[in-house]
Amino acid sequence: MDPERERIQEDLRGLVRGEVRCDDVFVQLYSTDASIYQVRPLGVVRPRTAHDVAACLRYAAERQIPIHARGAGTGLAGESLGPGLVLDFSCHFRRILARHDERVRVQPGVVHERLNAFLERSGRTFGPDPAMSHVTTLGSVAAIDGAGSRWLKYGSARRHVLAMQIVLADGTVMEVGREPLVGGQSVDADPRKRDLINRLADVLGRNAQMIERHQPRSRVNRSGYHLAGVLSEDALDLPRLLVGSEGTLALFTELELATQPLPRHRGLALLFFERLESAARAVEEILTFAPTACDLMDRRHLTLARETDDRFAQLIPPSAEAMLLVEQDGEDGAGVREQMRALVDRIRRRRRLAFDARQTSSPDEMELYWQLPRRVVPTLYRLKGSTRAVPFVEDIAAPPETLPKFLPEMQNILKQHQVTAALFGHAGHGQLHIRPFLDLSDPQHVAVLQQLANDLYEAVFRFGGTISGEHADGLSRTPFIRRQYGPLYHVFREVKRIFDPLNLLNPGKIVGDDPELHLRHLRPSELAATAISPPWASTEGARLPASAGPATG
Known part of the structure; x- marks a missing residue:
């Protein structure tokens, strides 16, 4: 362990109750996820409480250390990787805190499948159904606005997050929801929260027409910051904005979710x-x-x-x-x-x-x-061999009615680059997961990856689609966001500055200046692109609220 990591480990162990590890084994373990990238962090913190999270953020702000929130490591875009401190919420933030008739309050480390097993006892469910439900945490579902096959009925996570406890970049802990406005201004008693809401309302109000004009026509879109529908005449919906922000605006420590009745x-x-x-x-x-x-x-x-x-x-x-x-x-x-x-x-x-x-x-x-x-x-x-199905352009979405024309164009682009690809998708809402077979240890294949992304995304834009429908922007797609949104990208920058003026929360993701970010940090080809599913991400042994027993039988 180098002196910097040793000092950080010693400092943080005196500030938080959770584990702090900066040794080489842990740093290596958290350097990868299910994406094609590898970035070694300075260290890893497994916080136990919101106080731990706040203490880490205050420490990081004083020393200009980036912070990267992480769940089970199933991300395909490298959204939870970075060179700073990784905060792993999957270890201790695993409690279902309370259940009411049509809502449930959870910590972000609760595994999606386990929540639905709990809700099933009372005939309810949390509708969005990501494919990796057995390991994916609800914090991750909220961070990337996860959806899944049943989007046609339930939509994405954004529709179901009613309120949340967040920690801001300066360590402030705050409860947020659909915040009331009087005459376009917040009257909240908390001056920090009031200032945050008023600054956001000003930015969104001034740019309302631009926000409306630069939305894709696809049914799904989770690229960039979701600004549409956040501001209304009498309220500002903070969860609607924060869901899908990939840990770049605030960290989630509690989520209040709407639930739905199970179909008979x-x-x-x-x-x-x-x-x-x-x-x-x-x-x-x-x-x-x-x-x-x-x-x-x-x-x-x-x-x-x-x-x-x-x-x-x-x-x-x-x-x-x-x-x-x-x-x-x-x-x-x-x-x-x-x-x-x-x-x-x-x-x-x-x-x-x-x-x-x-x-x-x-x-x-x-x-x-x-x-x-x-x-x-x-x-x-x-599959064996150096050529693998690469998750890189795997998250595009187009209006479903355009698929009969878009799919042949997609096939022609693949043929032009002499690339074979596998296709799976949620065709009902136009979501297409394309995995080209490439060897990323071959510089020529990396060059093809860049050209393929350029051509595919240009086709997506022509058809009114988006580069990311449910898998995050992360390292893979951030360099292309400006092309999708044009002048609206500058509004994203304003929103980022309001929440994170020092640019310490997952910097470089969604808002970033590196045009080749997607080609950096490619992991060595001998490491298979599989998710790290730590033992504490299992669905067993997590704590239920004391009130859950009688309420659910």
């Missing part, structure tokens, strides 16, 4: 297509049935599924070039089954877009069908 019945259909374009054309028809999910898998994923599980080999026709997984839910089982039957009939028989289909309402079969996107897609990263 669900049904699933698998639709198989001979051409990717046919699947894209089917999406518009499917959306008229108001599905809860509509996911797309290409031939590479389907072939991998057939090769890894005999059940999928029997389920998936060998000639399928694409598949759509469609889910419906409702209060009446017969109604759900009839809706699914009508949907399959229209796509397969009447429109002749799909050549084969499977339909089920059996819980066991539905679980098997859902394993296709949730278990097969991650196996791409475990």
Whole structure:
């Protein structure tokens, strides 16, 4: 351990109750996540309380040390990596604090899957469903505005975060929600909070037309700061702004979330297509049935599924070039089954877009069908060889109605660069996860990555889409944000300065000046791009509130 790390470790151990580790093993452990990047931090703090978090931020502000918040390390854009102090919330911030009829209060280290297991006892759920639910923490879901397959029904996390306890860059702990305005001004009793709200209201008010004018037409967008709909005549919605800010504006220590009733019945259909374009054309028809999910898998994923599980080999026709997984839910089982039957009939028989289909309402079969996107897609990263499916341009989104034209253009761009890619997506809301197969130890492949990103993103902009729909900007996409938003990018800078004038909270992410940030810090090729899932990120043993027992049975 070098002298600087040794001094920081000694100082912080005298200030916080949580663990502080600056030794080489810990620094190396926290230098990677599920992205293609590697950045060694100065040290790691596992805070136990909001006081610990505040003490770390005050210490960092005095010494100009960057702070990077982290959950389970499942990020694909390198959003939690950095050269400063990493604050790991997945270890101790794992309590479900309180549950009310339609809301729940949690700490940010609570694992998403465990929260829903807890809510299920009372017939409720937290709707947004990220793919890595079994390890992803709710702080991470809020930090990147996570969504998932069921966005069509539940939307993203932003819709469900009602209030939060935050710690500002100077160590101030603050409770925020939808803050009332009187005559356009805050009358909050706390002068620090009042000043924050008034400065934000001024910036958002002055730039209201620009904010409205520079929004993409895609259904989803989590690139940049979410400024639309934050300011109204009588309120400023701080959670709406802070969700998706990737730890660059404030750190979350408590979250109050809206919950939804669990559906009584669900049904699933698998639709198989001979051409990717046919699947894209089917999406518009499917959306008229108001599905809860509509996911797309290409031939590479389907072939991998057939090769890894005999059940999928029997389920998936060998000639399928694409598949759509469609889910419906409702209060009446017969109604759900009839809706699914009508949907399959229209796509397969009447429109002749799909050549084969499977339909089920059996819980066991539905679980098997859902394993296709949730278990097969991650196996791409475990394929052997130096050429890997790279998460880099994997988060684009376009308006769903443009997919029949956008997907062929995407394929042409890949062909122009002689790149093979795998495609999985939430086609119902236009979200496309494209993973090109590249060897990042080869400088020529790195150059191709840059050119591919430029061309793909230009196509995305032409179709009214976004470079990031749910996976964060991080190191991967921050250099491209200015191109997406134009003059609105300067408003992002103003917002960043209001919250973090010293630029210490996850600096360089979302707002940054390095045009080649996405090409720096590429991890050595021999390290597989897999998420670090520490043992404390399991769903067992986390503490429930004392009131939870009687309330949930």
